[in-house]
Amino acid sequence: MNSSKKMVNPRNAYGEALVELGGEYKNLVVLDADLSKSTKTIMFARKYPERFFEMGIAEANMISAAAGFASCGKIPFASTFAVFATGRVYDQIRMDIAYSNANVKIFATHGGISVGKDGASHQMIEDLALMRVLPNMTVIAPSDATQTKKIVHLMAETYGPMYARVGRADAPLIYTTGDVENIKIGKGIVVEDGADITFIATGTMVEPALEARKNLLKQGIEASVIDMHTVKPLDTSLVLKYAKQTNGIITAEEHSVIGGLGAAVAETLTEKNVSTKFLRMGIKDKFCESGDPADLLEKYELNSKHMVRKAKKLLKK
Numbered sequence: 001m002n003s004s005k006k007m008v009n010p011r012n013a014y015g016e017a018l019v020e021l022g023g024e025y026k027n028l029v030v031l032d033a034d035l036s037k038s039t040k041t042i043m044f045a046r047k048y049p050e051r052f053f054e055m056g057i058a059e060a061n062m063i064s065a066a067a068g069f070a071s072c073g074k075i076p077f078a079s080t081f082a083v084f085a086t087g088r089v090y091d092q093i094r095m096d097i098a099y100s101n102a103n104v105k106i107f108a109t110h111g112g113i114s115v116g117k118d119g120a121s122h123q124m125i126e127d128l129a130l131m132r133v134l135p136n137m138t139v140i141a142p143s144d145a146t147q148t149k150k151i152v153h154l155m156a157e158t159y160g161p162m163y164a165r166v167g168r169a170d171a172p173l174i175y176t177t178g179d180v181e182n183i184k185i186g187k188g189i190v191v192e193d194g195a196d197i198t199f200i201a202t203g204t205m206v207e208p209a210l211e212a213r214k215n216l217l218k219q220g221i222e223a224s225v226i227d228m229h230t231v232k233p234l235d236t237s238l239v240l241k242y243a244k245q246t247n248g249i250i251t252a253e254e255h256s257v258i259g260g261l262g263a264a265v266a267e268t269l270t271e272k273n274v275s276t277k278f279l280r281m282g283i284k285d286k287f288c289e290s291g292d293p294a295d296l297l298e299k300y301e302l303n304s305k306h307m308v309r310k311a312k313k314l315l316k317k
Contacts, residue, residue, distance in 0.1 A: 005172050005173075006172065006173045007170040007171065007172055007173075008144070008145035008146075008170060008171065008173055009145065009169070009170045009171070010142060010144065010145045010148040010166040010167065010171060011038070011039060011040045011109050011166060011168075012040055012145065013145035013146070013148040013149040013152075014039070014040055014041075014079075014107060014109070014148055014149075014152055014166065015039075015040030015041060015042070015043035015044065016040075016043060016149060017148070017149045017152035017153060018030055018041060018043065018044040018077060018152065019043050019044055019047050019048075020149075020153070021152070021153065021156050022044055022047060022048045022051065024156075025075055025156060027073060027074045027075055028051065028074070028075045028076075028077070028156060029051045029052070029053065029069050029074050029075070029076050029077070030044045030045070030048075030051065030052050030053070030076070030077045030078075030079070031052075031053045031055055031062050031065060031066055031069075031076060031077070031078045031079070032045075032052075032053075032054055032055065032062075032078075032079050032080065033055050033056065033057060033058065033059045033062050033079075033080040033084065034054070034055075034056050034057045034080075035079070035080050035081060036052075036054065036079075038081070038109060038110070039079040039080065039081075039107075039109045040109075041077075041079050053065070059080055059084045059085070059088050059089045060088065060089045060091075060092045062078050062080070062089075063078060063089045063092040063093055063096060063097065063104075063106070064092050064096050066078040066097070066102075066104045066106075067092075067096035067097050067100060067102045067104055069104075070097075070102040070103045070104050071100075071102065075103060075105070075156055076103075076104050076105065077105045077106075077107055077152075077155075077156075078104060078105070078106050078107070079106075079107045079108065079109070080108065080109075081108060081109060081110040081115075081122065081124070082108035082109065082110055082111035082112075082124035082127045082165045083110070083121070083122050083123070083124040083127075085106055085107075085108035085127070085163075085165075086106075086108065086124065086126070086127040086130045086131060086163070087124065087126065087127070087130065090130060093106070093131075093134065093161075094134060097137075097161045098134040098135060098136050098137050098161050099135075099136075101136045101160065101161065102161060103159050103160060103161070104161055104162075105155045105156070105162045105164070106161075106162065106163045106164070107152070107155075107163075107164050107165075108124075108127065108163070108164070108165040108166075109165070109166055109167075109168065110122065110124070110167070110168045111124055111127060111141070111165035111166060111167055111168075111203070111204075111254065111255075112124065112125060112165075112167055112203070112204060112254030112255060113125060113254060113283065113288045113293070113296045113297070113300065113302075114167050114168060114169055114204060114254060114293040114296065114297065115167075115168045115293070116168075116290070116291060116292055116293040116296065117290050117291060117292070118290065119288075119289070119290035120287040120288055120289075120290070123287075123288050124165075125254070125255050125256045125282075125283045125288070126255075126256055126259070127163070127165055127255070128141065128165070128231055128253070128255050128259065128260040128261065129255070129256060129258060129259025129260050129263070130259075131163040131232075132231060132232045132259060132260070132264065133259070134161075136160060136161050137161045137162070137163060137232065138158075138160060138161065138162040138163070138185060138186075138230070138232060138233070139162075139163050139164075139230070139231040139232040140155075140162065140163070140164040140165075140185065140229055140230050140231070141164065141165055141166070141202045141203030141204075141229060141231060141253075141261075142164065142166055142203065142229055143171075143174055143201075143202070143203055143204070143205075143206035143207065143227050143229060144171055144172065144173050144174040144175055144206075144207070145171065145173060146173055146174070146175040146176065146177060146179070146180055147174070147175055147180050147183070147227075147229060148166055150177075150180040150181075150183060151164060151183075151185070151229065152164075154183075154184075154185050155185075158185060165203065166203070167203065167204045167254065168293075169293060171204065171207065172207050174191070174206060174207060174210070174227075183229070185230050186230045186233045186234075186235060187230070187235050187238075188200070188226050188227060188228045188229070188230070188235040188238045188239075189226065189227040189229065190224065190225075190226055190238070191206070191210060191225045191226065191227050192210065192213055192223070192224060192225040193224050194213065194217075194221075194222030194223045194224045194225075194246070195222045195224075195245070195246060196216075196221050196222045196223060196246060196247055196248075196315065197216075197221065197222075197223050197224070197246055197247055197248045197249070197250065197311050197314065197315055198223065198224040198225075198226060198242040198243075198246045198248070198249045198250070199212065199213070199223055199224065199225045199226065199250050199251075199252060199307065199311075200226045200228050200239065200242075200249060200250070200251045200252070200261065200265055201225065201226070201227065201228065201251070201252040201253070201261075202227070202228045202229060202231055202252070202253050202260075202261045203229075203253065203254060203255075204254045205252035205253055205254055205281070205302065206225070206227045208252070208302070208303050208304040208307060209223075209225045209252055209304070209307060210225055211304035211307075212304040212305075212307035212308045212311065213225050215304065215308045216308055216311060216312075219312075221311065221312070221315070223311060224242055224246055226238060226242065228261060231260065231261050231264060232264065234264045234265070234268060236268045236272075239265055239268050239269070240268065240269075240272055240274060243269060243274045243276045244274065244276075247276075247277060247315060248276055248277030248278065248279070248311075248314045248315060249265065249269075249276055249277070249278050249279075250278075250279045250280075250281060250307065250310060250311060250314065251265050251279070251280050251281060251282075252281040252282070252302070252307065253281070253282045254282070254283075254297075254302060255282050255283065256282055256283045256285065257280040257281075257282035257283065257284060257285070258285060260282065261282075262280030262281070262282055263280075265278075265280075266278065266280070277314050277315070277317055279310055279314050281301065281302060281306070281307065281310065282302070283300055283302075284300075288300060
């Protein structure tokens with residue numbers, strides 16, 4: 001694990017990965033909806049202009065076109081902000097991609113509330129739930145730039161409909177290249193081990209979970225931290241293992257508590273009749289305010305300070 005606090009934007013890692021894959025897969029194409037500078041697909045556009053398709057502000061058309069490319073043997077990556085990549089085009093994803101089991105990769109940026117001052121209209125907190133409920137769809141939320149690059153490669157190598165989302169901001173590096181060499185879609189990563197409580201986090205919430213673990217250790221509490229980068233298919237065996245060997249589980253996601261990672265873990269525990277202390281951290285069935293990202297994460301209790309407080313409270317129950 002990388003112990004540095006070097007900040008790298010996962011969106012840049014996505015653009016760099018596309019350029020690398022463009023040389024490896026001559027049938028890889030990239031589509032964007034007028035946001036290539038923000039999603040960083042512009043890197044691919046500059047290197048392989050003949051395989052980049054600027055669809056304009058026409059997201060539904062982009063998704064259907066991506067499905068068409070897939071039907072012709074291409075590997076299409078379609079990108080825009082998370083709020084447009086799922087909510088605006090749900091019918092096209094459902095019918096043209098999921099129902100058809102098309103080999104389309106939807107990669108969204110600007111997920112969650114940390115887009116900040118754009119407000120509720122752009123703070124996508126429902127996308128994991130929307131994608132998770134679709135048959136055939138794999139759902140992924142990378143936690144740092146190193147992992148993002150590896151996951152983009154895995155998406156290209158693996159057949160089937162896939163949705164991945166990253167945030168807007170720069171993020172601390174958690175992993176080195178060697179750390180992610182053997183990761184697999186559908187298999188969580190035990191980043192840190194501890195006997196008392198388990199944080200199961202995804203995407204942007206993995207780093208705060210690691211920070212919370214450090215603070216809890218100072219108070220004599222050992223926390224495990226699991227990076228559940230794949231929300232669907234969920235690594236149920238890892239969930240059940242830590243439900244049994246620690247005294248409680250807290251899930252953390254920059255997403256609604258309804259339908260995302262926390263719901264998936266709760267379903268697993270219930271279906272397997274595993275009794276453990278359990279808490280979901282996420283947005284509580286509401287739209288969020290506009291504001292500075294750090295202020296929003298504090299207001300909606302999605303930072304390491306609140307993770308520490310909630311872990312201690314859960315263990316006292």
